[in-house]
Amino acid sequence: MQIQKIALVTGGSRGLGKNMALALAKKGIDVILTYQSKKTEADEVVSTIELLGQQAIALQFDAGNVKSFDSFIAKVKEVLKEKWEKSQFDFLINNAGIGINVPFADTTEDQFDLLNAIQFKGVYFLTQQALPILADQGRIINLATGLTRFTLPGYSAYAAMKGAIEIFTKYLAKELGPRKIAANVVAPGAIETDFGGGVVRDNEQMNAIIASNTALGRVGLPDDIGGVIAFLCSEEGRWINGQRIEVSGGQFI
Numbered sequence: 001m002q003i004q005k006i007a008l009v010t011g012g013s014r015g016l017g018k019n020m021a022l023a024l025a026k027k028g029i030d031v032i033l034t035y036q037s038k039k040t041e042a043d044e045v046v047s048t049i050e051l052l053g054q055q056a057i058a059l060q061f062d063a064g065n066v067k068s069f070d071s072f073i074a075k076v077k078e079v080l081k082e083k084w085e086k087s088q089f090d091f092l093i094n095n096a097g098i099g100i101n102v103p104f105a106d107t108t109e110d111q112f113d114l115l116n117a118i119q120f121k122g123v124y125f126l127t128q129q130a131l132p133i134l135a136d137q138g139r140i141i142n143l144a145t146g147l148t149r150f151t152l153p154g155y156s157a158y159a160a161m162k163g164a165i166e167i168f169t170k171y172l173a174k175e176l177g178p179r180k181i182a183a184n185v186v187a188p189g190a191i192e193t194d195f196g197g198g199v200v201r202d203n204e205q206m207n208a209i210i211a212s213n214t215a216l217g218r219v220g221l222p223d224d225i226g227g228v229i230a231f232l233c234s235e236e237g238r239w240i241n242g243q244r245i246e247v248s249g250g251q252f253i
Contacts, residue, residue, distance in 0.1 A: 006089040007233060008032045008076065008130070010063055011096030013042035016143075016191065016225050020093055021045055023226030025054040027234060032076060032089065034061035034096065057083060063096040064117035066125045073129050080133070088135040091233045094123045094142045094165075101154040112157050119161035124168060137180040139233050142169050144244065146189040150252040162187075166244055173242030182241040184232055189248025191220040215250025224249070 007024045011017040012033025021031045022045070031049055035042035035058055042058035049056035057079050062068050080086045097119050100111050123142060134140070144166050147159040165185065172183035190210045211218050228247050231237050 004030060004084065005091065005233070006030045006032065006080070006084060006086070007091035007093060008034075008089050009093045009095055010034045010061060010126070011036075013038045013045055013058065016188065016222050017093075017095040018045050019222035019226035020095060020229045021056070021226075022048060022052070023230040024091075024233060025049040025052045025056070027230045028054065029091070029230070029233060030055040030084070032057055032059060032079065034059050034063075036060070036062060036096070055083060061096070063122045063126070064114065066117075066122060069126055069129050072126075073133065076130075077133060088133045088138075090135050090138045092127060092130055092134055092138070092140045093229060094127065094140070096122075097143065099155075099158055101158075103154055104156040107157050115157050115161050119158065120164045120168075123165060127172065131176075134181065138182075139237075140169070140172055140176070140181060140183040141229055141232055142166075142183070142185050144185045144187040146187055146246055146248045146251055148187065148244075149246065169244075170242050177241075182232075182238065184240055184242065185244040186225070186228055186232070187244055187246040187248070188225050189214065189220050189246065189251035191222060191225065210251065213252050214248065215253055218249065220247070220249055 007029050009017055009021045009031060012021040013035035021033045024031055033042060033045060033056065046056040046058050059075055061072050080089060100115055102111060127140060142165050144162040145159060147155050148163045148166060169183050169185045176183060207219050225247055232240060
């Protein structure tokens, strides 16, 4: 009998996280997804997953508040036991995040600290606290950005945090190897979502500039990302470890 796999997707109520959750469900994987404030949207994703024939649940989670992680992990343990009769889950997808676009010279300490709390510190310590309930032979997928390879003005702090994530992921791959847990980075290029105020989606000039500098001739869509996450959680992706996989259509190559 095939053992049911479960993924935890942070920030799964909208945008890329929603697409990831649905792509995982289409692969036959159950999903625990998190939201910060948009419970209605999160519940709609749960309903869609259930229509696909998989189980899902949405939990509130503040990705930048490390002090709340103990209670969050306790809640994950609770739902694993009650809904799945399990004590562990299989795939951790650290997707939750925000974007701040401001020139380096104008970046404030508060903006820097907020980005660090959500994009790096939160990911680091959530992963650490999740280790006891992450199954051996599981997977960790962290989200980075094309902006760690190429540069666009205004993203120095954001990209620096994502650069830290890329280094962190290599250490995860090395140190968790004895447990046969693979860790990888997926680095999207510019995607049409509401991320960062929807600048890529809603600013026609920005959209056109990015499309003209992308080998495949358009800006990315959420559907371009979710399937890659699902693949990395599949049996076919088992031997990929410690890698940065950019999914950008050939942006700025």
